[in-house]
Amino acid sequence: SGSTRSMKSGGNDSGSGDWTQLHQNGDGPKFTRSRWTGVTPRRRLFSRKVLDKRLPILVNLRDYSAEKAVADLLAGVTVGLTVIPQAIAYANVAGLDAQYGLYSSFVGCFVYAIFGSVKDSPIGPTAIMAILTRENLHGMGPQGAILLAFLTGLVQLLMGVAQLGWLVDFISGPVSVGFTSAAAIIIATSQIKDLLGLSYSASQFLAVWDQLACHIRETRKWDAILGLSCMTVLLLLRKIKDIPVGPKDTKERTTGQKLLAQSLWFISTARNILVVVVCAVMAFVFHKHDMEPFILSGKVKEGLPSIALPEFTHVDSSNHTMGFFEMCSNLSTAMIVLPLLSLLEDVSLAKVFPDGKSIDATQELLALGLCNTLSSFVGSMPVSGALSRGAVNNASGVRTTLGGIYTGIIVLVSLQFFTPYFYYIPKASLAAVIIAAVVFMVEFHVVKPIWRTNKMDLIPAVATFFSCLLIRLELGIVIGISTNVLFLLYASARPSVQVEKQACSWGGEFLVITPDRSLVFPSVEYVRNMICKAGVKQGAGSIPVVIDGRHVQGADFTAAKGVKSLIDDFVKRNQPLLFYNLKPSVVEVFQAVQPVSFHHCSTEQQLYAMLKGYSKQPV
Template sequence: MLLRRLPILAWLPNYNFRSGLADLIAGVTVGLTVIPQAIAYAGVAGLPPQYGLYSSFMACFVYTALGSVKDSAVGPTAIAAILTRENLHGLGPEFAVLLAFLSGCVELLMGLLQLGFLIDFISGPVSVGFTSAAAIIIATTQIKDILGLSFPGGKFLQVWAGLYEHIGETRLWDATLGLGCLLLLLLLRKVKDIKVGVSEKGGGGRGRAALAQALWFLSTTRNILVVLVCAGLAYYFDTKNQTPFVLTGEVRAGLPRLALPPLSATVGNHTYTFTEMTSTLGSAIFVVPLLSILENIALAKVFSEGKYVDATQEMIALGVCNMAASLVDSMPVSGALSRGAVNHASGVATPAGGLYTGALVLLALQYFTPYFYYIPKASLAAVIIAAVVFMMELHVFKPIWRTKKVDIIPAVVTFAACLLLRLELGIVVGIAVNLLFLLYASARPAVRVTSALSSDGVPHVVASVDRALAFPSAEFVRRAVRKAADRDARAPLVLDASHVQAADFTAARGIKALIEDFHARGQTIIFYNVKPSIAEVFRGVRPREFLHCSCRAELDRLLLEAQRQDKQARA
């Protein structure tokens, strides 16, 4: 148990120089990726840029001790950022920090109570619809920065309405820089796939191997390289007293203070109490941690290489990460698939890679924040759009259509609701639609009716029910069986319960009523292959005569007896 809850105790005794070197390379590489992303994600969340950096180091340190997946790089993510923005209502960073703390509490509690099964209620189609809509919303919020525009509103329809109204105010230099950065980032993403000419014998020489490694590093660090070049360009223009680009502006230098999460906040002339703050955050206190867990476990499964993923431990680790990160003014954090891919490709050996990532972020906060002033907002917007464009899973709709067409409905409903309403409302609507489908399937089991002859030549009707009997389906099954009996009102009816795995009180009462119906019409009903536990449920309502059997010979005997009683009744 101790090794499961403190995974560091499992790998630390075997830690060696080679693992340390691999973690150092991977950690620094991820750090170079996370710094520009963190600044950009702060903008997505509607927070000052330093809060993105505040969110990028403490969770790395905590996950090193508690994390069970070496490839996971915990920090700010696009989905967590946009959910934070939608629930802050422009009230300030204190609400984001409290949201991180409360999210951590919920995640930790879910882990301790082993409530990971709740994630199972988010089906594949709902997840696809949510992720695709979130990616489009995030990209939409960055378009105005790409074009150098400034207007209020962060929702999908608001942004497009604002773009329509202000498109004439587009700044040429910002638009040129933003679109150029976006194109360059997409091209650099493909650089790592360039074949450098390996010989037929499999050996390409050290030069070619070094070139391949250099191309991979260029592709992996594309975000920081583009941002640095753009910042240098902006600095050059600044020395010439020119400001062609909208800049990030001042980023508070130094490390954040270590303090408890804010339990009150003053916005304007109003002071919000803890109760008012939690009421303002509303459903985000539960939706943000639930989706963060979903994102983190999905990442863990991608890089688990078929190994078992301890979902409980991941929830506990993520919960403690958020709680600890909130002590240094962090917004909600989770594992990011893009940074996890960088970690994996860099050959990370253990979760200790996060130590070097966090250390690099701390160095940036302490020494380099004055230089972040010159980063153009258009370049950060390009970084975000280039990252989230690959989150859109619209290509999945085609295989969903090929496999089960009805699953398109919850996917499309979730997608549309997330775009037109709010992300958390959209996913709730999608889950509700999915549950309605499940309830409908439960309420309408298939009842297959056939005519048969026993080994003694007794004609009878067989009605087979294909799933559990529960309260939504009780009346439907009763009507279907009565209709089946109308095929031949003189022949006994056999209700085959081979596929009935469960039954409840309402179903038992329906069966009792069904037996009464058959008794009133003078027709025999026999229950075949009823499981003992289900038979006990049926007996609990004390039916008039519950004929049941579990073998063919017994069924033939009961059918023969029913035929004899029918002849006696007619005589």
């Protein structure tokens, strides 16, 4: 035990005076000096380090150059051309009018440029956010989607303030694979109706296929031809960027070869908008000649959205007014699942395109929370970072999150000037855009690696996949996470216990029992029974038993009570029980319940000395 005293060397109580602390060690008159800067909590809150962490734009602007600005401009414009057709299509996936997809695509770009830390993450509507929104609207329409975005943002902000970003770690790889694959199939299934020009109402996976079978004979020939043709073209254009042009080493290519390679890459990247524009032009020409071979998107509200708070009441089709809490009740599971999945999409994007920086999940939660909350004021549905657009961003050479500003400007320009032309976009072409995008989200190729590494991981993957398909997406991922947690609990409740009989150099024997992990409440009774059985059967109820705690990193109250009960059992049959190699913190936990005869040896010499004492052989 030592003593500490402090001397004030300057300044005042609320200022930044320096303090010197003198620590007197218990084993002598030695002193160590340390200095406290006296920085108050307010000053720490606004320190440069904290501001840089919470406002990443400050770091980006500090060394921003013309080269980075040009790279961000090119990437932002390229992503902007990609997001417009996707936003319109994702609005359709969510069961909303086209303008709501565009409303969801610009505020997040500006907000994330200030608060976001993943340079490749383009914030906007995504396929998963769209299909989850559709499944949870329950007839509330755009009002429900906007409120869901607002509540998703609030939950993310609260999670960020509470630093709960670690919760996303409970969504394991197999669960994520099962969920993403099921979501992709559900999204593609929901678009078959528009791809074939059919008209029916169904939202659940099996119900959609049932309705499709009933109405398949009503397929509109020209919509089907256009939709399938668009899908084929999109899939082909996706691959043309991989066509080899000249030598593999880009430095050895001629100017013409470089230009051709860049042109192929741009066509491949902008394939969605190219296909949609061509189809819209075709539909416009047909319309001018009084021909309507395709089902069109229809009128899109012109101009920029008005800024307003989300509506907290809703009047349904039966003229029943739903209050705020009733609307929240309809959105209950989505309010928890969407914030986590939004973070998962964003963090996954950062892992796919690493830039050497660690991912701050708390900061990403705060950034996404602000994006969703503020976007809801302009009529947005829930948003997140999109992996497909992130790939475009990365391939375009984006350098900072400021590239999102140019993407947002492109969307604003399209809203202000081009919405009248969106009327002519055939629904079949939008369905083709969605299907061609989500088909690559089905990750059946990972089944073999999972089977090779750990066959048990297939259980949560399969459980998640079929639960999402046959029940609901958000419930499916909850079931998947629960299955994974059960596996974790079972593993912690059934640790491996190694039992080894050893001979003493002076004669006699003793048992060494080694648990392979910490002792916590699920495993206590199991380990206690294993030790008792080993002591009776292999130890003949008499030879000393040594519990080697080298792997025991921690213990809880239940473990301490179990150890006390174990010691009592050994005392009753007069069999020695020794503990060896325990961490000091674990010893404190065990001693806290005051066991009758707790013997711990921290060194091998102490252990053998005690064993000699128990031995019937003369020392």
